[in-house]
Structures are given as C-alpha cells and as structure tokens.
Amino acid sequence: MHIATLQALLSPGGRALLGQLEQEYDGGSALALSDRLRREHPAELVAAAMTQLDLRRRARDKFGADADVMMFTPDALEQATRRSVARHRAGRLRTHGVASLLDLGCGIGGDLLAAARAGIGVVGVERDPLRAELARVNLAALGLRGEVVAGDVVDQDRGGFDAVFADPARRDATRRVFDPEAYSPSWSFIRELQAGASCVKVAPGIPHDLLDDAIEAEWVSDGGELKEAALWSGRLAGVRRRATVLPSAATMTETDNPGGAVVGGPQAFVYEPDPAVIRAGLVTAVAALVGGTLLDPRIAYVTGPRRVDTPFARGYQVTDTLPFREKALRAALRERGIGVLTIKKRGVDITPEVLRKRLALHGDATATIIITRLSGKAAVLLVDPLPTR
Numbered sequence: 001m002h003i004a005t006l007q008a009l010l011s012p013g014g015r016a017l018l019g020q021l022e023q024e025y026d027g028g029s030a031l032a033l034s035d036r037l038r039r040e041h042p043a044e045l046v047a048a049a050m051t052q053l054d055l056r057r058r059a060r061d062k063f064g065a066d067a068d069v070m071m072f073t074p075d076a077l078e079q080a081t082r083r084s085v086a087r088h089r090a091g092r093l094r095t096h097g098v099a100s101l102l103d104l105g106c107g108i109g110g111d112l113l114a115a116a117r118a119g120i121g122v123v124g125v126e127r128d129p130l131r132a133e134l135a136r137v138n139l140a141a142l143g144l145r146g147e148v149v150a151g152d153v154v155d156q157d158r159g160g161f162d163a164v165f166a167d168p169a170r171r172d173a174t175r176r177v178f179d180p181e182a183y184s185p186s187w188s189f190i191r192e193l194q195a196g197a198s199c200v201k202v203a204p205g206i207p208h209d210l211l212d213d214a215i216e217a218e219w220v221s222d223g224g225e226l227k228e229a230a231l232w233s234g235r236l237a238g239v240r241r242r243a244t245v246l247p248s249a250a251t252m253t254e255t256d257n258p259g260g261a262v263v264g265g266p267q268a269f270v271y272e273p274d275p276a277v278i279r280a281g282l283v284t285a286v287a288a289l290v291g292g293t294l295l296d297p298r299i300a301y302v303t304g305p306r307r308v309d310t311p312f313a314r315g316y317q318v319t320d321t322l323p324f325r326e327k328a329l330r331a332a333l334r335e336r337g338i339g340v341l342t343i344k345k346r347g348v349d350i351t352p353e354v355l356r357k358r359l360a361l362h363g364d365a366t367a368t369i370i371i372t373r374l375s376g377k378a379a380v381l382l383v384d385p386l387p388t389r
C-alpha cells in the first residue's frame, strides 16, 4: 500500500467505502462485491479497502476489538506484538514508574498503543514512512495520544525519556538459530540501549549466554504458547530470569527456584511446565511448587503426589503405565476401547501422527498418553488431563 492509498482510505469517501464493505462483505463472493463497488470507486481504492478489511479480521486474534478500527499491512501485522503481551509490558513499565517512553522501531504500533493506553507519554520512531503513518493513524483511531517520528533510530535523540523500548525486526524470520546480526536495529545498538533503562523484545530462543548478569530476561507465554522474551535493563531489571504466564500474569523467577530437583519415578500426577517456565530454566521451580521430582534430569516433566492447580504447568493424573512396544501398546489401548488418542512426548524420537496411524485404533473412548524417558528408557503413561482453571 502506498501512503497516497492510505490517505484515500482515510478520506470521507474511503471511510464510507470501508464501512460499506464491513456491512456487506460476509466472506462470500469477493469478486462480485468488488465488481459492483468498482463502478462507484477507483479500482485501487476498492482493492485496498478489501485488503484492509481482510487484515482487520485477521488482526482480531492479536488485537481483539481494537482491530476493527486499526489499519495494517500484512507484514507489519505479522510482526506486531499482540495486545495481551503489550498490555502486560506496559503495566510493568508503569509499575516501574515509567511515565515517558521512546519506542524505537514502533511498526504499526502494537507496543506503542498499549503503552499510551496505560497512560505513558509515548514517542515512536519508525523508518518505514507507511508504518509510521499507520502508527499515527492507529493512535488516533483508538483515541490515544502519542507522537511518531518517521526516521532511523540511530538518528534519534534518546535523552529525556524514562525508558526506551525496542522490538528489533528480524531480517530472516525463518532462521532457527538466533543471529544477533540479523536484527534491525543491530545488536550493538541494542547493547547501547541496555546501558540504561530499557526493555527489548527478542526471539524467545535467545541463548542464555547472550544475557549478562545485569539483564533481566522475561519469557512470556499466552494461553500456553510461548510468545517472546523481553530483556529488561538498568533500573527496570530486578531478577535474572522470569517466566510470565498470560492471561493470569502469574510470574515466577529464580528466587522461586531451589534448583537441583531430585529425579524419581512417576507418582500420581505429572506436570508439563509452561513453555515460558521451561525457557526461563525454571522447571525445578515447578517441581518445588508441586512438592515433586523430575521424571528425567534433562526432560521437562515433573511428577508429584498431589494435585496442584497452577498456571505454571498443565497437570495430568496418571492412571496407568503402559508398555512402549508398539504391539503391546496397541493391545493395551484397544482393550480399553480407546479410539481417539492424544499423544504428548518429550525426550523420545517418535512422531505422534505416525504412531497414531500405525496404532490404527478404533473405539469411542478418548485418552491421552505421555511418552517419555523413565530411568533412561522410553515409557508410556496413560493420563487424564486435569481441568484448567
């Protein structure tokens, strides 16, 4: 989208067209509708409005009802921080007394909007002029105050703000290996920011050895899915490792972690720690929380004697231990009339879809199995997931 097209979409005629589309487009024949609209409006504007409507609908997952008044580009939406995570961050910034924030590389404003909504005075910097304009448009659409500068972050005066935030773009999002050089702005620029009060969003796979002692690394999950790591520095850093679990915002740190949990065989309950807890290296804190042990020193399963409801782990009641041999496993599952099987696994080299196919189960009963290592050997636990609260 060009800025001129965005401006046309924001004109009274463009807004009316978007409104009309919202009313009339029900996901049916886009072609017939756009043909009709093109008789009254320029083709480019109709195409842009249809794209915008589609993006708004996709964006609801990240932005909820805010999406219905915001504007996006596909890439910027993809890169934007979801509202729940941005709101949590903004809340922490407020708790630290941050009243003014410089957002370096603000995109279409995922984090900027949340900070502004939390009552923080915000200035965003964005080198892509269209995204900078979209961030302004989104602030205004949500009735929020803030300024957006179109330019390079390296040219921005960073003085006069309580804290800076950066969410660097990763040039090659498909890379599995964390490569600081692939960040824009660069890792060396980020290191400069970390000399003061900053928060930097990074890929959750960031290696722990890149985090020096002065940095607080917070892994954040939402609904059981790992979303990001946030690196807090200066007076914003408290502990070294933190796991935050949304939507409850429950938080666990190394101070909850006695470390060195004992390893032991399966007890009445098995717990699968949240991915934020695992990345933060706090699995042994979950073992302490449930009064249990690890099933294996290198595998993130905890076992304990009691049912403990915690946001930091998904719990399962162990109902049986089954053989890992395929034939015997099939017989044990068939005997129980199990036709629908959820397979969870850690530390064993199997592909659940392949195993499920090979087991060729039929029956009405549903079941969950956990395949993991016990005393170095693969084993299968038949479990009942505890209801989540």
Ligand SMILES: C[S@@+](CC[C@H](N)C(=O)[O-])C[C@H]1O[C@@H](n2cnc3c(N)ncnc32)[C@H](O)[C@@H]1O
Pocket (backbone or CB within 6 Å): 076, 079, 080, 081, 082, 104, 105, 106, 107, 108, 109, 110, 111, 112, 125, 126, 127, 128, 131, 151, 152, 153, 154, 167, 168, 169, 170, 184, 185
């Ligand atoms: C991951 S996105 C930020 C997303 C944003 N936090 C949000 O929630 O919408 C990173 C942004 O930084 C911008 N950027 C990258 N390098 C920059 C630089 N040197 N100066 C200014 N902006 C930059 C990119 O254009 C991109 O929009």
